[in-house]
Amino acid sequence: MKIALLGYGKMGKIIEKIAIDRKHEIVLKIDHDNQHDLTAENLQKADVAIEFSTPATVLGNIEHCFNAGVPIVVGTTGWYDQMPKIKQQCQEGDNSFIYATNFSVGVNIFFHINRILAKLMNKHPYYEVQVEEIHHIQKLDAPSGTAITIAEGIIENLDAKKQWVNILTDTNNPADDNAKVDDVLIESYRIDSVPGTHTVIYDSEVDTIELKHTAHNRNGFALGAVLAAEWVQDKKGFFSVEDMFDLA
Ligand SMILES: NC(=O)c1ccc[n+]([C@@H]2O[C@H](COP(=O)([O-])OP(=O)(O)OC[C@H]3O[C@@H](n4cnc5c(N)ncnc54)[C@H](O)[C@@H]3O)[C@@H](O)[C@H]2O)c1
Known part of the structure; x- marks a missing residue:
């Protein structure tokens, strides 16, 4: 070819x-x-x-x-x-x-599991969901396209969530988020040479479920x-x- x-x-x-x-x-x-x-x-x-x-x-x-x-x-x-x-x-x-x-094949498998997990979590409203993404400091867009796909997968399957909002967070100087209850918060971090890390976090008072994909290289x-x-x-x-x- x-x-x-x-x-x-x-x-x-x-x-x-x-x-x-x-x-x-x-x-x-x-x-x-x-x-x-x-x-x-x-x-x-x-x-x-x-x-x-x-x-x-x-x-x-x-x-x-x-x-x-x-x-x-x-x-x-x-x-x-x-x-x-x-x-x-x-x-x-x-x-x-x-x-x-x-x-990446791994990320597309991750997208699929993310949608199944979001559907399952409809029965468990005491968990609050959030998405985190970390990329290298040269990345021009935030949130990452991958994080948007993850958030859209949650919104399509978790009835309580209607749209996503994004904050670009400085680890030394955390920003306030103004996320409403029906928002999926995407927190973006820009750190050195990280190729791409995405985590979906369901947090409750008693425990935390995390689904994480880490790209080791490009x-x-x-x-x-x-x-x-x-x-x-x-x-x-x-x-x-x-x-x-x-x-x-
Ligand atoms: N979909 C995916 O799987 C995936 C994975 C990694 C990166 N990306 C995205 O791909 C894009 C490129 O990423 P990168 O890490 O290679 O960035 P990069 O900055 O290293 O490369 C971009 C290149 O585009 C060149 N460029 C500028 N104007 C151009 C033009 N008119 N025509 C052609 N090239 C031009 C720049 O000079 C630069 O060399 C970004 O948007 C990034 O978010 C997507």
């Missing part, structure tokens, strides 16, 4: 290595300093594009792939308010698109993105990673 990498930062470089290990070929690499190479002609040399850039640049890159008719895998987070527009453009133009807030995200490229290259339509990982 021939791959175009849109975004050649921390993730783009790991994806390149894993793709080559899996016998794929990188035919185009686009970063902030070679935008002029992002032409339909160059994109069409690839069977699929993998996009890990920034919230400010992802929409333009998706549009280029749609115009060139090249399937795209999107890992960039922090732009999901635009998703309905992208879904419509994808379907109207007969394009191929797959995205994930988190491409390889799991990168492998998932390459698997998504292999999966989507011969499909048409708008997909999320749940369509690919059969966890039912």
Whole structure:
């Protein structure tokens, strides 16, 4: 498979290595300093594009792939308010698109257990739920896309919760949260080089239940993105990673 990498930062470089290990070929690499190479002609040399850039640049890159008719895998987070527009453009133009807030297999298993646990906790209203996420200090968006998916999984299954609220917390200087009873509080921490840690906490007066996922490095995200490229290259339509990982 021939791959175009849109975004050649921390993730783009790991994806390149894993793709080559899996016998794929990188035919185009686009970063902030070679935008002029992002032409339909160059994109069409690839069977699929993998996009890990920034919230400010992802929409333009998706549009280029749609115009060139090249399937795209999107890992960039922090732009999901635009998703309905992208879904419509994808379907109207007969394009191929797959995205994930988190491409790791382990996190997608975690998402599934989180939904089951939230449904179960409906019978136990004396537990209060909260989500915590920790990421490296260069991360541009807060809360993480992964934490949003976790909170949405809780809201869909736990009747008492209607929406999420976020606070970015400084460990030395904890912020007050103004969460209401029907809010899921997401606390975000930015610490050194942490690749990504997410915890769902159900706390009562007598005990605490914690469901935690810790990424040890970025390889799991990168492998998932390459698997998504292999999966989507011969499909048409708008997909999320749940369509690919059969966890039912
Ligand atoms: N979905 C997932 O599984 C997953 C996992 C890890 C990271 N992410 C997300 O992926 C994105 C990238 O993460 P990263 O750690 O590689 O960040 P990074 O900052 O290391 O890399 C981003 C790269 O994009 C480049 N860039 C800037 N403008 C561009 C443009 N117009 N076109 C192409 N590239 C451009 C930057 O120069 C930089 O090299 C972030 O949004 C992050 O939250 C998602």
